Amino acid sequence: MKVTIDQDKCVGSGQCVMAAEDVFDQRDEDGIAVLLTDSPDPSVADDVRHAAAVCPALAITVED
Incomplete structure (x- = not known):
């Protein structure tokens, strides 16, 4: 998983x-x-996806 923030x-x-x-x-x-x-542990993958989903600016990108 790779995470980025705009x-x-x-x-x-x-x-x-x-x-x-x-x-x-x-x-x-x-x-x-x-x-x-930017490469979180797989144990927090669901939390990271949730963070991206609730971001009001849609500034978070998650790539699996």
Whole structure:
């Protein structure tokens, strides 16, 4: 699994962090999402897919 974030699309809602806190975080200065890892452990795959689905800006891409 490979995860990317389009930070230009991100609106800083934090939904991804709530869904998969081991994979996503937010910058302190503006709340824009950042990846903690772009190849997360398979054990959190469902959480990562959920994060992508609930992102209001559709800024997260997940490739299997």
